[in-house]
Amino acid sequence: MEPAGTWFSGPTSLSFWDYGFLVVALTLMLLLAWRKGRQEATTKDFFLGGRAIPWWVAGLAFVATEISAMTVIGVPAQSCRENWNYIQFFLGSALARLVIAFLFIPAFQQCQCSTIYEYLDLRFGWRTRFTASLFFFLARLLASGVRLMVACLAVSVILGWSIIPVIVLFCGIGMLYIGYGGVKAVAWTGALQVLTFLCAGLATVAFLLWQIDGGWVTVWQVAGAAGRLEIWNMGSAFSDPEFLRKIFFGSNILWVALLSGFFGSLAVFGTDHEMMQKLLIVRTRWESQKAVLLSIAVSFVLLFLFLAAGSCLYSYYAVNPGLVLPESLDRIYPHFMVTAMPGLLRGLVLTAIVMASIDLPLSSLSAVFVIDVYRPLFKLFKREADGQRDLTVARAAIVVFALLLGIIACFLSYHDGILWLAFKIGGVTSGPLLGVFLFGLLTARRADRASAAVMLLLGAVNAALLYFSETGAFPLGWNWLGILGTGAAFACCWLLGPRLDPVL
Numbered sequence: 001m002e003p004a005g006t007w008f009s010g011p012t013s014l015s016f017w018d019y020g021f022l023v024v025a026l027t028l029m030l031l032l033a034w035r036k037g038r039q040e041a042t043t044k045d046f047f048l049g050g051r052a053i054p055w056w057v058a059g060l061a062f063v064a065t066e067i068s069a070m071t072v073i074g075v076p077a078q079s080c081r082e083n084w085n086y087i088q089f090f091l092g093s094a095l096a097r098l099v100i101a102f103l104f105i106p107a108f109q110q111c112q113c114s115t116i117y118e119y120l121d122l123r124f125g126w127r128t129r130f131t132a133s134l135f136f137f138l139a140r141l142l143a144s145g146v147r148l149m150v151a152c153l154a155v156s157v158i159l160g161w162s163i164i165p166v167i168v169l170f171c172g173i174g175m176l177y178i179g180y181g182g183v184k185a186v187a188w189t190g191a192l193q194v195l196t197f198l199c200a201g202l203a204t205v206a207f208l209l210w211q212i213d214g215g216w217v218t219v220w221q222v223a224g225a226a227g228r229l230e231i232w233n234m235g236s237a238f239s240d241p242e243f244l245r246k247i248f249f250g251s252n253i254l255w256v257a258l259l260s261g262f263f264g265s266l267a268v269f270g271t272d273h274e275m276m277q278k279l280l281i282v283r284t285r286w287e288s289q290k291a292v293l294l295s296i297a298v299s300f301v302l303l304f305l306f307l308a309a310g311s312c313l314y315s316y317y318a319v320n321p322g323l324v325l326p327e328s329l330d331r332i333y334p335h336f337m338v339t340a341m342p343g344l345l346r347g348l349v350l351t352a353i354v355m356a357s358i359d360l361p362l363s364s365l366s367a368v369f370v371i372d373v374y375r376p377l378f379k380l381f382k383r384e385a386d387g388q389r390d391l392t393v394a395r396a397a398i399v400v401f402a403l404l405l406g407i408i409a410c411f412l413s414y415h416d417g418i419l420w421l422a423f424k425i426g427g428v429t430s431g432p433l434l435g436v437f438l439f440g441l442l443t444a445r446r447a448d449r450a451s452a453a454v455m456l457l458l459g460a461v462n463a464a465l466l467y468f469s470e471t472g473a474f475p476l477g478w479n480w481l482g483i484l485g486t487g488a489a490f491a492c493c494w495l496l497g498p499r500l501d502p503v504l
Helices: 016-036 043-051 055-066 069-081 086-111 116-123 126-159 163-211 216-225 243-249 254-271 273-279 285-318 329-340 345-357 362-380 387-413 416-442 448-470 479-500
Strands: none
Touching (some): 016 163, 043 163, 043 362, 043 387, 055 273, 055 285, 069 086, 069 126, 069 163, 069 329, 086 116, 086 254, 086 273, 116 126, 116 273, 116 416, 126 163, 126 387, 126 448, 163 285, 163 362, 163 387, 216 285, 254 479, 273 285, 416 448
């Protein structure tokens, strides 16, 4: 670990105005969180905003939760390095959101659930609810810890700081505004974050087009000739000897990307309370559905802007071959920001990256802990409910989870070799969890013991498959874990439910 005296001594090209823009934006975010998050008297206010958040705010908060600093940095790098194939994945994701809007949301709203795992308790029983909550904690903490680490690493290079103080700063800000204002603060600051993303994307594309002679025409010619504007990948012919290997180990082929986008998004958006929480804070089912539909449109606009930024970046460096490129194109956007952007614009992009980094899942983690773990345990010991005590526990849980995320991010920053495991753990748990949710939504069979056992068993199988895939022993793309896990969980629950959970 670096000595504390060197934490802030690294080189940076940021100006006073860049720092000033960032400080003003963060101050505005904290003031908005304070203004909207006042008078949190009950856990219903703290976790659900009293179910009184405007639908458009909920929709923008959903998008803000979906987008991380890895998205802001990674999507331009993707289109600069390769092409626009990511749109194929988004089409599957958009279809998944429609299923969530018209299948998942009606069930959750009818039950008036505070967390989506309450639905599993009502539908199956406490075993399923507890196992699903366990899966949520495991996947969300590891995935968010990775995202926090990657974001802090990028920001630390830009600021010239060590990664440790950046992690402390981000966790501290998240703990402060979420611990004070709960989900109201998360929702309203999420809307501000999306506005920042839109402005940063638009400004980046406009500045690049201004810097490139010929503007869009040059980008179209240069990036197009290099295949950087290709959207569709139809894959190889069936007669290709490598056909099956490409199908099961690749992810950019059209129908594989559509399936991956559909099942991956259905799992992430429909079975992860971090996402679904934003759709439970409105008054009615229709408002939840409108929030989902809004998220499709806004996510597409943001995706288009950042893909376009990547194509413009490719063209900019192609027509200026004397310019220095970063060691890895994965860092092309931060590199361009630091070396070529003027003041204020640089501050705007930095602010977008920072805002995408501090949107930590503390509210949802606290909600699941209090509602799905803490309260059931109190009922088990026949203790009386106490709303004020629950609110205190919720805020204490936010502090604990912020510390856990910071520790995970710090640990991963020194152990690059296990990043794949932490980041892809979602594929291990999401498929079995989605299969159980779909089984509950689409059938009327009992399956409490069966669904809990199936999730644990398939989670172990998926973990083994992921390990063998990553070590090259078994050629299976990790995106298939969610698809196959979903189908296997549904089928196993159907077969084992009558045996393990007979009707009494």
